Amino acid sequence: MNRLPSPRRTAWRIATATLLIASAGWLTACASGPKPADYAAEKPVLDLATYFNGPLVAHGLFTDRSGKVVKRFTVKMVGTWTGNRGVLEEDFTYSDGTLQRRVWRLQKQADGRYTGEADDVVGGAVGQAAGNALNWRYTLALPVDGKVWEVQFDDWMYLMDEKVMLNKAVMSKFGITLGEVTLSFYKP
Known part of the structure; x- marks a missing residue:
């Protein structure tokens, strides 16, 4: 038929x-x-143990999916390294007066790889550096309105010179972009 x-x-x-x-x-x-290897020829070369050693300050903002600025913040940091292990203490002050502290425990691996842990990072962070760039990927336990959301970060850092680094991170959940974090680091 x-x-x-x-x-x-x-x-x-x-x-x-x-x-x-x-x-x-x-x-x-x-x-x-983009992949970290795309930046392999870029200078200056980013080494976290060198840049995140001593005091730093960063200014940043969080924008929602529409691009609207939701929060602004300042981060005061101190990094210390012993061999391939580092500690980065971050103290956040948000525009609404909220304070937050995060302490990263970092480890430099072979071939430009880094791993990191912090109390609010689920399962640890993994990163790859090449040239002037580093790409971090991690899941953050983010408190929102009395609940904790596990959100994913695709975090890129770009060393501009020995004092300035720019950072752009996309925050998502279930593959849907929730917003972006933009930071400018300064090393005195």
């Missing part, structure tokens, strides 16, 4: 094919994002 597809079945097949093609394009776009 030669049966022609119904209009409804044809529409469903077209919608399914369109969704699959769009999904493949989205996944390809995600996979083609």
Whole structure:
């Protein structure tokens, strides 16, 4: 029996094919994002043990998905290193008066890799440095309105010179971008 597809079945097949093609394009776009190796030739070369050694200050802001500034903040930091192990103490002061403290325990690995732990980082952070850039990836336990959300950070740092580093991080949950954090570090 030669049966022609119904209009409804044809529409469903077209919608399914369109969704699959769009999904493949989205996944390809995600996979083609920047990699640390893209910055291997950039100078000055970023070494966390050198830059995050001693006192630093950073100014930053958090923007939501629409680009609206939700919070501004200042971070006073002190970093100390012994061999390949470092401690970075961060004291945040937010524009609404909220205070927060995070202490990173960092370790330099081979080939420009770094690992990090902090009390509010779930499972640890992993990073790769190349040239003037470092890409950190980690999950942060973020308190929001009395609940704790586990959000993912794709965090990029770019050393501009021996005193200034810029930082841009995308915060997401379930693959959906929630906002971005932008920081400017200064080493006196």
